[in-house]
Amino acid sequence: MSTVAEPLLRVEDLRVEFPTEDGVLHAVDGISYDLQSGRTLGIVGESGSGKTVSSLTTMGLTRRTGAHISGRISFEDRDLLTLSEEEMRKLRGNEIAMIFQDPLSSLHPLYTVGAQIVEAVRTHRDVSKAQARARTVELLELVGIPDAARCVGDYPHQFSGGMRQRAMIAMALANEPKLLIADEPTTALDVTVQAQILRLLKHLQQELGMAIVIVTHDLGVVAEMADEIAVMYAGRIVESASTELLLSAPEHPYTWGLLKSIPTLDGPRAQQLEPIPGNPPSLIDRPSGCHFHPRCPYAQPEHARIDPRLETVSGDARHVVACLLDSEVRRRLWRERPR
Amino acid sequence: MSAGEPLVEVRDLAKHFPIKRGVVFQRKVGAVRAVDGVSFDVNRGETLGIVGETGCGKSTTARLIMRLHDATSGEVRFDGRDITRMKGAELKKVRPEMQMIFQDPYSSLNPRKTVGSIVSEPFAIHGLYPDKQARRRAVRELMDTVGLNTEHYNRYPHEFSGGQRQRIGVARALALKPKLLIADEPVSALDVSIQAQVLNLLRDMQRRFGLTVVLISHDLSVVRHMCDRVAVMYSGKIVELAPNEQLYSHPSHPYTRELLAAVPRARWYRGASVS
Amino acid sequence: MTRYIIRRLLWGALLLPLVSALTFVLFRILPTGDPARLRAGRSASPKVIAELRVDLGLNKPLIDQFWLYMKGIFLHFNLGYSYYSTAPVRGLIADRLPATISLTLGAAVIWLLSGLAVGIISAVWRRSKLDRAAMGTALVLISAPEYWLGLIALYLFAADIGQLKVFPGAGSYVGLTSDPWKWLTSLILPWLVLAATNAAIYARLIRGNLIETMGEDYIRTARAKGLTERRVILRHGLRSAINPVMTILGLDIGILLGGAVLVETVFEIPGIGRLNYDAITHSDFPIVQGTVLVAALFIIVANIVVDIAYAYLDPRVRFR
Numbered sequence: 001m002s003t004v005a006e007p008l009l010r011v012e013d014l015r016v017e018f019p020t021e022d023g024v025l026h027a028v029d030g031i032s033y034d035l036q037s038g039r040t041l042g043i044v045g046e047s048g049s050g051k052t053v054s055s056l057t058t059m060g061l062t063r064r065t066g067a068h069i070s071g072r073i074s075f076e077d078r079d080l081l082t083l084s085e086e087e088m089r090k091l092r093g094n095e096i097a098m099i100f101q102d103p104l105s106s107l108h109p110l111y112t113v114g115a116q117i118v119e120a121v122r123t124h125r126d127v128s129k130a131q132a133r134a135r136t137v138e139l140l141e142l143v144g145i146p147d148a149a150r151c152v153g154d155y156p157h158q159f160s161g162g163m164r165q166r167a168m169i170a171m172a173l174a175n176e177p178k179l180l181i182a183d184e185p186t187t188a189l190d191v192t193v194q195a196q197i198l199r200l201l202k203h204l205q206q207e208l209g210m211a212i213v214i215v216t217h218d219l220g221v222v223a224e225m226a227d228e229i230a231v232m233y234a235g236r237i238v239e240s241a242s243t244e245l246l247l248s249a250p251e252h253p254y255t256w257g258l259l260k261s262i263p264t265l266d267g268p269r270a271q272q273l274e275p276i277p278g279n280p281p282s283l284i285d286r287p288s289g290c291h292f293h294p295r296c297p298y299a300q301p302e303h304a305r306i307d308p309r310l311e312t313v314s315g316d317a318r319h320v321v322a323c324l325l326d327s328e329v330r331r332r333l334w335r336e337r338p339r
Numbered sequence: 340m341s342a343g344e345p346l347v348e349v350r351d352l353a354k355h356f357p358i359k360r361g362v363v364f365q366r367k368v369g370a371v372r373a374v375d376g377v378s379f380d381v382n383r384g385e386t387l388g389i390v391g392e393t394g395c396g397k398s399t400t401a402r403l404i405m406r407l408h409d410a411t412s413g414e415v416r417f418d419g420r421d422i423t424r425m426k427g428a429e430l431k432k433v434r435p436e437m438q439m440i441f442q443d444p445y446s447s448l449n450p451r452k453t454v455g456s457i458v459s460e461p462f463a464i465h466g467l468y469p470d471k472q473a474r475r476r477a478v479r480e481l482m483d484t485v486g487l488n489t490e491h492y493n494r495y496p497h498e499f500s501g502g503q504r505q506r507i508g509v510a511r512a513l514a515l516k517p518k519l520l521i522a523d524e525p526v527s528a529l530d531v532s533i534q535a536q537v538l539n540l541l542r543d544m545q546r547r548f549g550l551t552v553v554l555i556s557h558d559l560s561v562v563r564h565m566c567d568r569v570a571v572m573y574s575g576k577i578v579e580l581a582p583n584e585q586l587y588s589h590p591s592h593p594y595t596r597e598l599l600a601a602v603p604r605a606r607w608y609r610g611a612s613v614s
Numbered sequence: 615m616t617r618y619i620i621r622r623l624l625w626g627a628l629l630l631p632l633v634s635a636l637t638f639v640l641f642r643i644l645p646t647g648d649p650a651r652l653r654a655g656r657s658a659s660p661k662v663i664a665e666l667r668v669d670l671g672l673n674k675p676l677i678d679q680f681w682l683y684m685k686g687i688f689l690h691f692n693l694g695y696s697y698y699s700t701a702p703v704r705g706l707i708a709d710r711l712p713a714t715i716s717l718t719l720g721a722a723v724i725w726l727l728s729g730l731a732v733g734i735i736s737a738v739w740r741r742s743k744l745d746r747a748a749m750g751t752a753l754v755l756i757s758a759p760e761y762w763l764g765l766i767a768l769y770l771f772a773a774d775i776g777q778l779k780v781f782p783g784a785g786s787y788v789g790l791t792s793d794p795w796k797w798l799t800s801l802i803l804p805w806l807v808l809a810a811t812n813a814a815i816y817a818r819l820i821r822g823n824l825i826e827t828m829g830e831d832y833i834r835t836a837r838a839k840g841l842t843e844r845r846v847i848l849r850h851g852l853r854s855a856i857n858p859v860m861t862i863l864g865l866d867i868g869i870l871l872g873g874a875v876l877v878e879t880v881f882e883i884p885g886i887g888r889l890n891y892d893a894i895t896h897s898d899f900p901i902v903q904g905t906v907l908v909a910a911l912f913i914i915v916a917n918i919v920v921d922i923a924y925a926y927l928d929p930r931v932r933f934r
Contacts, residue, residue: 093839102831191392195602224603262535
């Protein structure tokens with residue numbers, strides 16, 4: 001009997017391409033990761049990294065956009081990419097749920113919050129309106145909305161930003177999903193509200209035992225929330241490791257760049273931030289070889305020709321890096337970096 | 340210009356937006372106190388940060404200083420002059436000395452104008468460089484200063500990335516050689532790796548042109564990195580104003596402490612080993 | 615919300631007398647000739663004309679005339695008497711109103727339903743051949759003049775003169791109460807003609823609105839909840855897209871209730887539009903004045919209804 005549980009979600013070599021007028025857009029270029037129940041994976045990347053497209057594809061929401069999708073997404077041993085639209089629809093909002101960045105635009109402005117949550121419940125459960133309504137109030141209380149019974153009849157624009165996001169979370173949890181995908185859930189919120197929402201998510205995860213994928217550009221958020229972090233760049237995962245390891249001993253120059261370019265609240269106030277030079281690459285016309293090489297301070301001429309593969313770093317089987325530099329060289333560079 | 344003396348003096352500044360009720364005739368029944376009596380100085384050559392959450396009044400304060408709004412009460416002095424109620428030609432003379440850059444690089448540039456046209460517009464408005472050649476040269480110089488390729492003079496905003504558009508905004512702001520630069524959330528809409536580029540640019544420009552900068556942001560880390568002194572705003576009032584070191588290491592107001600505690604971070608920095 | 619409604623009603627109440635006054639002024643200023651003379655007919659003697667002037671109160675000062683006029687409208691609902699037939703204008707209009715209402719409401723139902731159907735299909739299968747064909751046809755229908763469409767319809771389908779004798783021809787309208795079947799069949803062609811242009815406009819409008827709405831974030835959320843695509847389109851997409859259409863519908867109906875002159879003329883339907891047209895040709899000004907007032911009333915009421923309805927349709931408007 002295996003002591004390691006099967007992962008709830010396993011993505012294998014996922015590729016998503018969009019045909020456009022200017023050429024094929026490689027949004028997701030062969031990513032693989034897995035996630036256990038009750039754990040949190042943070043996917044970090046900037047715009048154009050492919051993080052949002054990959055999470056939308058897990059929900060099956062890129063199917064009708066003309067995208068070419070290949071690879072495998074196993075959810076509890078079923079390959080989501082092979083399911084019919086109807087089968088996929090039964091999973092959405094049910095066993096797999098998603099919350100989005102801007103709760104004001106993501107909730108329908110013309111229906112009450114209560115009505116929208118009731119709809120979420122009744123789509124997947126055969127219950128009466130009254131039962132659904134009772135469940136809705138229960139959910140709103142669960143996410144910490146005061147005076148829930150009255151708020152049920154309010155419209156989204158009557159809620160504050162934080163309350164709206166809580167309502168969205170309530171709606172996503174309506175049918176007790178096993179997997180919650182959160183796409184930039186706190187980016188549009190104030191700092192104090194951000195903290196509350198993250199605390200809420202952590203608490204709910206413990207209570208309901210769900211797995212969470214949190215997609216964001218904010219390293220601080222994943223540092224707090226995630227058990228493991230995958231860093232994406234130009235459609236690929238360039239580094240992935242447990243949170244502790246990624247933040248203390250990262251081995252990819254892009255990860256270093258991210259860490260060095262962010263001002264922080266702790267430690268000495270840096271004289272000058274070290275930005276990553278250049279701009280994020282076009283996903284249609286990607287740099288050859290290692291996609292990061294034009295912006296990498298340590299790039300060698302042959303890096304423009306060879307495609308790096310994800311390789312494990314010695315010492316931890318779950319720490320993988322896609323970099324052509326020698327591991328010893330990388331570690332030395334990180335150790336000897338100027339502070 | 341003597342360093343250290345205030346360039347901007349704000350005293351009891353307030354801006355109220357009236358709430359009207361009534362069936363036929365609308366009576367004022369109350370007011371939204373966007374800015375509710377703030378006082379502070381901005382010293383020459385320093386970078387002052389104004390931090391706060393949504394609705395605290397930081398952007399409105401900036402706009403009041405820039406005279407984009409009329410104050411309900413209070414006083415704004417710029418370079419020794421009272422500009423609170425200035426109008427017309429008199430105000431126009433002051434405007435070149437204070438400039439602003441905005442948050443959203445996608446909506447703050449006129450999409451129908453070329454970069455060259457956008458950056459040279461301040462010249463046209465204030466009647467500088469009537470000679471076309473001289474104007475083009477001045478614009479090219481500015482583009483170069485902010486790190487833009489001068490060959491892109493005739494390109495349109497949509498052909499640039501977010502970070503480059505912010506650079507265009509900076510170039511436009513610097514065209515008239517202002518004394519004061521107000522940056523309203525200049526990097527919030529940008530990718531993380533680009534944010535650092537733009538922040539460094541602002542630092543460079545300040546040093547090069549001896550600017551006084553007011554930086555408005557909700558991001559405490561950015562403000563910590565950039566600013567000499569920091570004002571924390573809540574509900575239209577300043578709850579704490581202190582030098583950088585002091586505010587971040589020994590915040591005195593409970594709200595400041597709450598803000599600092601809320602910033603998500605683990606016990607890490609720059610990859611030092613985790614405790 | 616009640617404040618909102620009261621405010622709208624008050625404005626309406628203010629507008630009505632204003633429009634009436636304006637009508638009075640307009641008709642006194644117009645170079646129409648002497649009402650007494652028009653009333654008397656061509657071969658009347660100056661004495662008769664002078665007597666008529668007194669009868670009609672035209673010798674009184676303008677202010678008195680105005681006051682009598684306004685009192686007449688608002689206290690007695692008296693809109694005057696036709697020069698041509700001496701019949702009370704109020705009665706004439708009341709007789710003609712049912713026909714106009716039948717015509718307008720029937721056409722409205724047809725154009726709304728067809729506009730919705732075509733608009734939704736075009737939006738969902740945007741850029742398909744079906745969409746292109748539909749929008750092309752819509753363009754043609756919008757450009758075609760109503761009377762031309764009416765004449766073509768009669769030429770093709772009228773029982774008396776048409777190629778395919780399907781529907782009753784012009785002049786066959788009867789009231790609903792006298793012969794329901796004939797009422798219905800006689801209105802089908804006029805309905806289709808009147809609805810054609812509007813259906814095309816609404817189809818394009820709904821298509822555009824729905825395409826825009828379907829790109830909104832809350833549609834993505836709806837799909838993420840696991841709703842069927844049909845529900846997403848109809849209950850989430852269309853619900854938002856339809857708001858501006860409802861307001862326009864109200865206004866269009868309000869305007870048409872004042873008389874769809876061209877269609878009524880081509881099909882010889884005894885409605886207000888026809889009444890107005892005949893009155894103009896005979897210089898029968900009390901009738902014209904009366905129909906203008908009635909039309910204005912309908913439009914004001916339509917505006918009020920539409921404003922109030924919008925507050926129900928879009929809760930964000932209520933909390934101003």
